[in-house]
Amino acid sequence: MSLTEITAKLKSREVSATELADAALSASEAANGALNAFSSFDADKTMAMARASDDRLAKGEGGLIEGAPIAMKDLFAVEGVETAASSNILKGFKPTYESTVSAKLWEAGGVFLGKTSMDEFAMGSSNETSNQGPAVNPWRTGDAKLTPGGSSGGSAAAVAADLCFGATGTDTGGSIRQPAAFTGTVGVKGTYGRCSRWGAVAFASSLDHPGPIAKTVRDAAVLMQAMSGHDPKESTSLPNAVPDFAAAAERAVKGMRIGVPKEYRMDGMPEEIETLWSQGVDMLKDAGCEIVDVSLPHTKYALPTYYIIAPAEASSNLARYDGMRYGNRVEGKDLTDTYEQTRAAGFGKEVQRRILIGTYVLSAGYYDAYYLRALKVRRRILEDFKTAFEQCDALLTPSTPSAAFEIGSRSNDPIAMYLNDIFTVTANIAGIPAMSVPVGLDKDGLPLGLQVITPALDEESMFAVGAALEAQAGFTGKPKKWW
Numbered sequence: 001m002s003l004t005e006i007t008a009k010l011k012s013r014e015v016s017a018t019e020l021a022d023a024a025l026s027a028s029e030a031a032n033g034a035l036n037a038f039s040s041f042d043a044d045k046t047m048a049m050a051r052a053s054d055d056r057l058a059k060g061e062g063g064l065i066e067g068a069p070i071a072m073k074d075l076f077a078v079e080g081v082e083t084a085a086s087s088n089i090l091k092g093f094k095p096t097y098e099s100t101v102s103a104k105l106w107e108a109g110g111v112f113l114g115k116t117s118m119d120e121f122a123m124g125s126s127n128e129t130s131n132q133g134p135a136v137n138p139w140r141t142g143d144a145k146l147t148p149g150g151s152s153g154g155s156a157a158a159v160a161a162d163l164c165f166g167a168t169g170t171d172t173g174g175s176i177r178q179p180a181a182f183t184g185t186v187g188v189k190g191t192y193g194r195c196s197r198w199g200a201v202a203f204a205s206s207l208d209h210p211g212p213i214a215k216t217v218r219d220a221a222v223l224m225q226a227m228s229g230h231d232p233k234e235s236t237s238l239p240n241a242v243p244d245f246a247a248a249a250e251r252a253v254k255g256m257r258i259g260v261p262k263e264y265r266m267d268g269m270p271e272e273i274e275t276l277w278s279q280g281v282d283m284l285k286d287a288g289c290e291i292v293d294v295s296l297p298h299t300k301y302a303l304p305t306y307y308i309i310a311p312a313e314a315s316s317n318l319a320r321y322d323g324m325r326y327g328n329r330v331e332g333k334d335l336t337d338t339y340e341q342t343r344a345a346g347f348g349k350e351v352q353r354r355i356l357i358g359t360y361v362l363s364a365g366y367y368d369a370y371y372l373r374a375l376k377v378r379r380r381i382l383e384d385f386k387t388a389f390e391q392c393d394a395l396l397t398p399s400t401p402s403a404a405f406e407i408g409s410r411s412n413d414p415i416a417m418y419l420n421d422i423f424t425v426t427a428n429i430a431g432i433p434a435m436s437v438p439v440g441l442d443k444d445g446l447p448l449g450l451q452v453i454t455p456a457l458d459e460e461s462m463f464a465v466g467a468a469l470e471a472q473a474g475f476t477g478k479p480k481k482w483w
């Protein structure tokens, strides 16, 4: 059942929030042995929130998603609940405050179901760098375990396995859209600043975008609406009013101009992705859209630019984990030794790699050659989008260069892993809305997604085109239950 369907049933009192929370908790706890999607539960909190929801529903009150169990990526601070960003350095850390995004979801009536596993500090594309081991994709073709993608892999797996009615993610270079594409779910990030980053563990602050993972485009629009809005506690939070995203998902797309960027046709791109993309183009044509060829000439620099800016900001953001103020500490023989041992023990290999790269590109001798140059290219990429959006209202591209891959198959090859983000990082670099919509299955029966990108502040067009694509594709695929 979708979020839209279950909230209607909750409202009509056909089902109570307590029954639902109880069922979602047992299903999630039972599935976790196989899927490892959740990093922690807090049944008392879940049931208390569900009871409060039932009280509101009984009085005919309640918010947009009243009574619906929602899973939270372990990057969002939930008061009193371990928030570790799937890292050993934060293991056991229980924040005394609530992130803005989670607070907004609770205000809208969401019921906290549990924290979901992720790549450590959101660095990765396969959920394999989590301190709790990889989350597993509910989709599979044989016995091999597939990754649900990353870094919001636990959230995507939980939604795809029908354990919750929506989940939060964060997307710095693709971490919502890639897992959504790998699990047949819908993943959205809005304009930079639309969802507050306050209380979300920072990875690369100028690229981090919180957003939802959901079962349908409309569900994603509803969740996005609940999560968005100005936050005086966050300096880059957008002051703009939040439009009615759910209404936008019902808007006609006839006459809209859809841009197809030629630079996204990469060498060595699997035939199936190419085919899916052309099918998507035809679907939107059938829905009355006009198709235009556009060019985003700096696309080839996007991935290298991202892998300079993201590690640079990460190296700075992660300097706070020094074992002094919070998080874990390994006592050394003096202060420097304590820092070193704490960070060596607390951070996994990929996080250490990012800190090293980031520190290098920011160092006095290399700052101009790498970091400053990356910032200049970033501007060019943004200008590419501005020019393209003079000719079209939205762009259609593949979400990922492949379907979900086997766990372990790329874990020793960081470059192969980084290539997952080839179609997604550009929208983070430019800070513009982008979503992945499931459109078809590959030859092995695994889901594939297409990406819709729109200009800054125009999430409404994104939801309209996403919903049109969803309706045309008629994707109803579900993983066969084995967990």
Ligand code: GLN
Pocket (backbone or CB within 6 Å): 122, 123, 124, 125, 150, 151, 170, 171, 172, 173, 174, 175, 176, 203, 310, 421
């Ligand atoms: N896979 C990308 C990375 O490893 C993006 C991660 C993200 O969006 N958080 O940095």
